[in-house]
Amino acid sequence: MEILKSIPEINNQLTIREIGEDIIILSEDDLEIHNLEGTAVFLWKCINGKSTVKQILKKLCDEYEVSSEQAESDVIEFFKECKIKKLVSFLHEKKD
Amino acid sequence: MDKGSSLICSIIIGETTINLKCPTPDYAKGIREYFASGKIVNSDIEIELKITAEDEAIQIPESLFTTKSVQNNSFSIKGNCAKGHFDPDLGKGLIQAHHLLTSSTRTRLFEQLLYQAFYSASKKMHYNAILIHSCGIIKEDSGYLFVGKSGSGKSTIAELSKNYCVLNDEITMIELDKEKPVIHSTPFNGYFKAKTKGSSALKAIFFLEHAESHRVSIEKVSIAVKNLFQEIVPVIGLEEEINHETHTTMLNYATIITQKIPVYKLEFSPDPGFWEEICKKVTEDGEK
Numbered sequence: 001m002e003i004l005k006s007i008p009e010i011n012n013q014l015t016i017r018e019i020g021e022d023i024i025i026l027s028e029d030d031l032e033i034h035n036l037e038g039t040a041v042f043l044w045k046c047i048n049g050k051s052t053v054k055q056i057l058k059k060l061c062d063e064y065e066v067s068s069e070q071a072e073s074d075v076i077e078f079f080k081e082c083k084i085k086k087l088v089s090f091l092h093e094k095k096d
Numbered sequence: 097m098d099k100g101s102s103l104i105c106s107i108i109i110g111e112t113t114i115n116l117k118c119p120t121p122d123y124a125k126g127i128r129e130y131f132a133s134g135k136i137v138n139s140d141i142e143i144e145l146k147i148t149a150e151d152e153a154i155q156i157p158e159s160l161f162t163t164k165s166v167q168n169n170s171f172s173i174k175g176n177c178a179k180g181h182f183d184p185d186l187g188k189g190l191i192q193a194h195h196l197l198t199s200s201t202r203t204r205l206f207e208q209l210l211y212q213a214f215y216s217a218s219k220k221m222h223y224n225a226i227l228i229h230s231c232g233i234i235k236e237d238s239g240y241l242f243v244g245k246s247g248s249g250k251s252t253i254a255e256l257s258k259n260y261c262v263l264n265d266e267i268t269m270i271e272l273d274k275e276k277p278v279i280h281s282t283p284f285n286g287y288f289k290a291k292t293k294g295s296s297a298l299k300a301i302f303f304l305e306h307a308e309s310h311r312v313s314i315e316k317v318s319i320a321v322k323n324l325f326q327e328i329v330p331v332i333g334l335e336e337e338i339n340h341e342t343h344t345t346m347l348n349y350a351t352i353i354t355q356k357i358p359v360y361k362l363e364f365s366p367d368p369g370f371w372e373e374i375c376k377k378v379t380e381d382g383e384k
Binding site for chain 2: 013015017019020022023024026028031033035037
C-alpha cells in the first residue's frame with residue numbers, strides 16, 4: 001500500500017504539549033485541539049521526518065509485541081486521520 | 097457628582113479597574129446599574145465610549161474577537177459595528193460602537209470589548225489573570241468552578257446553589273499569581289442576578305454535563321486541558337488581535353490550571369443533590 005512507503009512529517013503550524021502520558025496538539029489551521037493517547041502517542045513520537053510508515057509499524061510491533069498483520073490497518077488509519085486533520089504531511093520515500 | 101464624574105462608570109474585576117467614560121450621565125447611570133458598579137475609583141485604564149447611530153450598513157458578527165483586526169493600536173470589527181484604539185503606554189483608549197451593538201439583546205456581545213479592556217488593563221498592571229466561561233461558587237471558604245458552553249447548565253448550577261456565594265454564572269476570573277489559583281467575581285452578567293462579589297482559592301473544577309442523576313468522576317488531564325482551553329476568553333487586549341501566540345498562551349494557562357487543581361466531570365440533574373456528591377468525591381480524593 002502506498003502510504004506504507006511514505007514518510008510522515010509533523011506540520012510546523014502546530015503547538016504540541018505532553019500532558020501526563022498523553023499528547024495534546026493545537027492545530028492553528030482550524031483551532032482544533034487533538035488528544036493522542038496510548039499507542040497513538042507512541043506512533044506520534046516515532047515521526048521524525050525520516051522513517052516510513054512501514055518502519056514505524058515495525059517499531060510499534062516490536063514495542064507492543066504484536067504482529068504486523070494485526071497492527072497494519074490501525075497504523076494506516078492513524079496516519080490517514082493525521083493527514084485529514086493536517087497534523088502531518090507525507091514525503092515520498094527517498095530511493096537510493 | 098460633577099459633570100465629568102457623572103459620566104464615569106468604574107468596572108472592577110479582581111485587582112483591575114476600568115473607568116468607562118460614557119456619552120451621557122443617563123447612559124453612565126444605566127451602565128452602573130447593569131454592572132452593579134459602586135463609587136468611582138482610581139483606574140488602571142480609561143476607555144471613552146462613544147455610541148454612533150450612523151445609517152451606514154452594518155453587520156453584527158457573532159464574535160468581537162475573531163472578527164477584529166488591529167493596526168498600530170487601532171482596532172476595527174468586521175461589519176463596521178465597532179472600532180477604536182487603545183494606547184497601552186498611556187492606558188487610555190476609545191471604543192466607538194454602533195448603537196445596535198449596545199442594544200439590550202446584544203449586551204453580552206458588546207461585553208466582549210470589555211473583556212478585551214480587562215486584558216489590556218491586566219497587561220498594563222502585570223496582573224496574571226484570565227476570564228473563563230464558567231459559574232463560580234464559594235462554599236465553606238472554598239472556590240468551585242463549573243465550566244461549560246452555553247446551555248451546559250452554568251445558570252442552573254448557580255440557581256441550585258443560591259444558599260452559597262454565587263460569584264457569577266457566566267464569566268469568572270481566575271487569578272494565577274498566587275500559589276493556588278484564586279477565583280473572583282466579575283461584573284459580567286449571565287441569567288442569574290443574585291450574584292455576590294468575592295474571591296476564594298480554587299478547590300476544584302467541574303465540566304458540566306446534563307444527566308438523569310448525579311455523578312462526579314475525575315477527568316483525564318489531557319481532556320481537562322482541551323475543555324478548559326475552549327472556555328478561556330481569548331487573551332487579547334483591545335490593542336491586539338488573535339494570533340498563534342494567543343492560542344499558545346491559552347493552552348499554557350489551561351495546562352497550568354489543570355496541573356494545580358483537580359478537574360472532574362459533573363453529570364447532574366436539576367436538583368441541589370449534586371453538592372453532596374461533589375463534597376464526597378473531593379474529600380475522598382483529598383485524603384488520598
